[in-house]
Amino acid sequence: MDDEPDVDVIVVGGGPAGACAALVAARAGLSTVLLERGPFPGSKNMYGGVVYPRILDRLIPNWWETAPIQRWVTRRSTMVLTDTQALTVDYRTEAWGKPPYNGATAYRPDFDHWLAGHAEAAGAQLVCDTTAVGLLRGASGRIVGVRTDRPGGDLRARVVIACDGVNSFLAKEAGLFEHTDAKHYTLGVKETLALPKEVIDERFGVRGREGVDIEMIGCTSGVNGGGFLYTNLDSVAVGVVLKLPKLAAQQLRPEEIIARMKRHPAIAPLIEGADLKEYSAHLIPEAGLAMMPKMTTDGMLVAGDAAALCLAAGIWLEGVNFAMASGMYAGEAVVEAVRNGDVGVEGLAGYQRRLSETFVLKDHRRLRRAPEIVLSDRVQHLYPAMVAGIAERMFQVDNPAPKPRLRTILKQERKRVGIRRRDLARDGLDGLRTFG
């Protein structure tokens, strides 16, 4: 009798994964509890700043009418930086500024709160201020609920969906991760800097609700990682992501690395005079397929960052959409399993199938090697100098000397920076295979 469930589904974590999982389960009529350890959903959550909410078309029609969006990204730049140079690829399109939109900047304490509100409206019981501290197991070893840190805090359910984010102690306790390794994680630190809206519009060349998304490499003071700069309505988010073992093995602290990036001649004019509004930090599961856990065990599924489903492949930093989608698929699989009366691994197989058939795992498979390539020492420390050098020499007019041939420049720059031809060819091929 001990295993008698109090509810059908417990979803742990009120982030995007948890909110979508709870929304789907509750909408299908399952009694659903959504646990969140913060005082409200989103209060513990930090990210760079751009969501890609198209997956919400399926859950919240016309989501863009109510979502707490700061700006719609209509301009996306990728910058390669050295200490004194910057090479920027800049793309802008009107299309991303109209329904159904593409990317949008939003604050997570707003966005997650809004999304969890939809789960509540669908009938999920949102319980905040409550941390799940462990799993309950039935006689057969099957997971039958969670223990929370409230008095009388055990809660039993047919299924537990762990959406507890990057540190997921639940997935670890359930034995879904074979091992975890610091090298698979990056630390993100960020400053939210206040600037008047007109100043942002002018400096970034946008109007109204249009916004800018800038990704950078070569700006992290020799620690493998990358930088980002996003525009909100009246603030900009500036931050870096740093590979943990590399960060730990040198002397610069995270905020110093941001400070240096902010002083770069290509960045400084964009954020001059801005006041610090909030400083924040969070880990990212960076290694994609190389670190993913098993997605299900008897009585439990894992979704979002807890399942390392964040796609952090260099110039892509997409986690919220992967979290929302995986949460949604987890919810669908649970509805199916509960209806069929089998919540064991077999019964929950619909989850893995959905992940495999959709962008969630397709993108991860395609970009399998991207994190490794983008965070590799050559890409991080040598190529920025090489491509910046090439650009400089192509565009520099050294009259009376005639323009050098591109091939000559390439060779000379490669040598100057110290890249072997063999490595360049191999990296080029790898790059093509991965991103091509």
Place this chain on the structure above:
Amino acid sequence: MSDEWPQVSFEDRMSTVEFRVHERAHIVVDGAKCADCSTRACVVACPANLFVPTSDGGIVFNYEQCFECGTCYMVCNEEGAISWSYPEGGFGVVFRRT
């Protein structure tokens, strides 16, 4: 490069963040283990700068302004030096604009 970047003191930096501090520490550092540590990885990596080395080779740790990010236990050099958990529900960091 402009040298005139207004420096925000670390204290001011952390004062932009709301922390609802619980009376019980959610992270405990075993100073004895730290004495043997050669890397001091936590000192450079903790984004909240909560690990401070002491002159006698120990570490002073204060849990109050913690982002609950997990960096410290991931980079820690000595097995078991850090006992890490989340603060009691409702306590700890509360973000607003991130």
Place this chain on the structure above:
Amino acid sequence: MIAACVKWVAGVPEPGDERFAGISAADQAAVELALRHGASMGDDVVVVTAGPPAAERALREALAAGATRAVRVDLPADATSSDVATALAGVVGDAAFVWCGDYSTDRGSGSVPAFLAAERSARQALGAVAVDLADGATISVTRRLDGGRREVSTVSAPAVVSVEGAVARLRRAGLAGVLAARTAPIEVRRPAVVVPDVAAIVHAYRPRARTLPPPHGSTLDRLRELTDAAAAPAHGETVHLDPADAADRILTALRAWSYLT
């Protein structure tokens, strides 16, 4: 019946943002003491707020922690202290003890408990820094006096007690309580329309403006006159007396010059 009154403060420090709204630490302490008091007396605990619908979250938290009943009197957030007190009194009318927080998070003046006590003709013990529930029927309350002194008084029903936040910490609600409280009924009452009793309205005394003559002379002279030590009456005289009389004379003089009281 034991009652606790709480005030919902919308969005501190971000006004209008319900994510950051709540009740003060003092109000939380009041709820905790009401719960302990109710338990020790085997009595029901009713939690009351006068405020907008959002305030029901605070009531649900109190229900989750163990309150028996919750009532919201539908009043706008900016109602005056006396209207709030009247509204609350309508609900807690026959409670033996009413617990309130000493101040609310928006730096209230702490006047609601006093109004409430007056409204109910109950005893009042305001600004308690420590409370001993003793046998429950008569409780003892410690209050701060000037100069770091404390006053301990015993209070029996009917009474209104207001407490500071440090007196008690609201217990952590159990999980079952939290889940049950989500859908527990909350009684909503319309406030009785407050018709001001015109005859009883007391106007505050405000002295009427008087016309004063303009100042004379230059500003500098006037300043000198006020501050110049040379112009001040000089203290000191020479007298010849025997020691005992001299001592008396000195004391008299010091008193006259207000060096002694």
